Amino acid sequence: MKPATSNHTLIGPFSQIVTMAELPEAGPIADEALEVLENAGVLVHEGRIVLVESYDKLLKIAEEKQYSLQKIEEPMVLMPGLIDSHTHICFAGSRANDYAMRVAGKSYLEIARNGGGILDSVRKTREATVVELVDLLKKRCDRHLSEGVTTCEVKSGYGLTTDDELKMLEAIQLVNKHHAIDLIPTCLAAHMRPPEHTDSRAYLEEVVSVLLPQIKEQGLASRVDIFIEDTAFNEEESLEYLLAAKEMGFEITVHADQFSTGGSRIAAEAGAVSADHLEASGDEEIALLKASGVVATVLPGASLGLGMHYAPARKMLDGGLCLAIATDWNPGSAPMGDLLLQAALLGAAEKLTTAETLAAITARAAKALHLTDRGSVQKGQLADLIAFPTANYKEILYQQGKLKPTKVWKQGKEV
Numbered sequence: 001m002k003p004a005t006s007n008h009t010l011i012g013p014f015s016q017i018v019t020m021a022e023l024p025e026a027g028p029i030a031d032e033a034l035e036v037l038e039n040a041g042v043l044v045h046e047g048r049i050v051l052v053e054s055y056d057k058l059l060k061i062a063e064e065k066q067y068s069l070q071k072i073e074e075p076m077v078l079m080p081g082l083i084d085s086h087t088h089i090c091f092a093g094s095r096a097n098d099y100a101m102r103v104a105g106k107s108y109l110e111i112a113r114n115g116g117g118i119l120d121s122v123r124k125t126r127e128a129t130v131v132e133l134v135d136l137l138k139k140r141c142d143r144h145l146s147e148g149v150t151t152c153e154v155k156s157g158y159g160l161t162t163d164d165e166l167k168m169l170e171a172i173q174l175v176n177k178h179h180a181i182d183l184i185p186t187c188l189a190a191h192m193r194p195p196e197h198t199d200s201r202a203y204l205e206e207v208v209s210v211l212l213p214q215i216k217e218q219g220l221a222s223r224v225d226i227f228i229e230d231t232a233f234n235e236e237e238s239l240e241y242l243l244a245a246k247e248m249g250f251e252i253t254v255h256a257d258q259f260s261t262g263g264s265r266i267a268a269e270a271g272a273v274s275a276d277h278l279e280a281s282g283d284e285e286i287a288l289l290k291a292s293g294v295v296a297t298v299l300p301g302a303s304l305g306l307g308m309h310y311a312p313a314r315k316m317l318d319g320g321l322c323l324a325i326a327t328d329w330n331p332g333s334a335p336m337g338d339l340l341l342q343a344a345l346l347g348a349a350e351k352l353t354t355a356e357t358l359a360a361i362t363a364r365a366a367k368a369l370h371l372t373d374r375g376s377v378q379k380g381q382l383a384d385l386i387a388f389p390t391a392n393y394k395e396i397l398y399q400q401g402k403l404k405p406t407k408v409w410k411q412g413k414e415v
Contacts, residue, residue: 007068008050008067009043009067010059010067010068010070011041011043011070011072012071012072012078013040013041014039014042014055014076014077014387015391015392016038016077016391016393017052018377019036019037019052020034020035020376020377021376023363027317027318027320027321027322028317028318028353029355029359030355031353031355036393037052037053037054039054040052040055041053041059042058042385043061043067044383048382048411049377049378049381049382049383052377072407076390076407077388077390077391077393077396078385079358079385079387079388079405080376080381080384081148081149081386082149082150082151082340082361082362083149083150083152083361083374083375084152084153084361085297085326085365085369086274086299086326087152087153087326087328087337088157089137089140089141089154089337090136090156090171091124091125091133092136093121095331097116098117099335118191118192121332124158125158125159125164125168126158126164130170130171133167134171134174137154137175138179141175141179141183143337144181144339145410147338148386150384150386150410151369152181152183152184153185153223153326154183154185155191155225156185156187156188160189160191160194162210162211165189165215166214169220170220172185173220180410180415181410182384184371185222185223186223186224186225186253187211187212187223187224187225189207190204190225190233190241191227191232192227192231192232192233193233200233201240204233204241208244212245212248212250216250222249223250224250224251225252225253225255226255227255228255228266229255229258229260232255235263235265235266242266242270251370252271253274253276253368254270254276255276255277256276256278256281257275257278257280257285258277259280261280264285264289265285267294268288268291269292271292271294273294273369274294274295274297275294277298278311278312278316279298279302279303279309279310286321289316290319290320295324295364295367296311296322297324297325297365297368298313299311299327301327301329301342304342304345305333305334313346313350314351314352317352317356322364322368323364324360324361324364324365325339325342325346325361325365338401341400343360344400345400348400354394357397358396362376363375363376382411383411384409384410384411385409385412386407387405387407387408388404389406390403
């Protein structure tokens with residue numbers, strides 16, 4: 001956790017505060033359920049929210065007790081900081097050539113044969129030093145923070161050897177120590193079978209017996225992920241791997257149902273915190289995830305990057321799921337990495353309410369990462385806050401990602 005402020009500070013007044021508090025954890029959300037406070041302020045102490053109230057009321061308290069004031073001089077809407085719960089932003093190199101081939105109609109296999117695909121990112125990431133990875137990751141974190149993302153999950157998975165996976169996780173840890181953004185590291189050594197291995201099950205056994213104990217010992221990650229797909233790992237070996245990781249004390253999440261179904265069943269059976277992608281999911285998969293309480297994390301960036309349909313977000317909400325939206329920011333299928341823009345586009349396409357879309361990148365995204373101390377503006381939560389230059393919160397999604405926050409606070413400290 002980053003160092004926090006040491007005294008009370010009143011921040012405001014805000015035209016509106018959209019608190020994202022007291023919302024249902026799963027299922028549809030009507031816009032009327034949003035708590036929107038007018039002419040309000042936030043009192044912060046030691047990085048946490050103490051009170052969210054009418055500004056006039058808070059100002060009296062602040063003046064009596066001689067608290068410091070951070071005056072907001074223009075109309076602004078305050079929200080909790082955005083949470084991007086699925087990214088791959090620790091990598092080296094670019095896959096712009098892949099993208100050009102893909103939009104020209106080349107298949108995944110053709111691109112791979114031309115030296116592209118995920119193994120291109122693996123080669124470049126293996127060649128990079130920790131210092132180089134730290135520098136690249138820091139720049140991406142700078143951009144994310146400037147766009148209102150105050151918490152970001154980051155996966156390994158472009159190393160695919162014990163040493164290279166540890167190198168990636170070390171880079172993530174180093175950036176997390178020195179950057180205002182909070183990074184949540186996830187081990188994705190099971191991204192795909194590395195070219196040196198001919199047997200995927202044997203590779204997964206090596207990850208469990210050699211890599212995961214070192215990650216545990218060094219405190220590099222508490223989460224483990226696997227990509228379940230024809231081009232990656234099958235259902236049977238994935239379930240064995242996830243249960244072994246869970247037995248070791250890791251939380252688990254799954255790349256599921258991106259091109260074919262099956263992954264969501266494994267996520268449900270293994271008791272994953274979230275199942276991510278879900279573009280191929282149907283009624284049966286939604287029912288399985290609902291019954292097991294798995295958060296459904298949809299990734300519109302991958303749909304935009306690959307030119308394919310979105311995950312059925314409306315159907316998921318109506319089926320009673322907790323829906324999170326994340327960017328999947330990565331060098332191959334989702335190079336854009338703009339969470340607000342992607343959420344706005346998905347919301348328009350899938351007919352999500354404003355409340356559902358905003359919850360999916362704040363309160364419900366926090367649930368996808370098993371975080372209980374952020375995602376809403378209310379007493380006791382981290383003072384991770386963002387403010388938009390508008391008097392009406394509905395402008396945020398209406399402008400489809402072009403209206404960016406102009407103020408960002410991490411644990412009460414403006415960054």
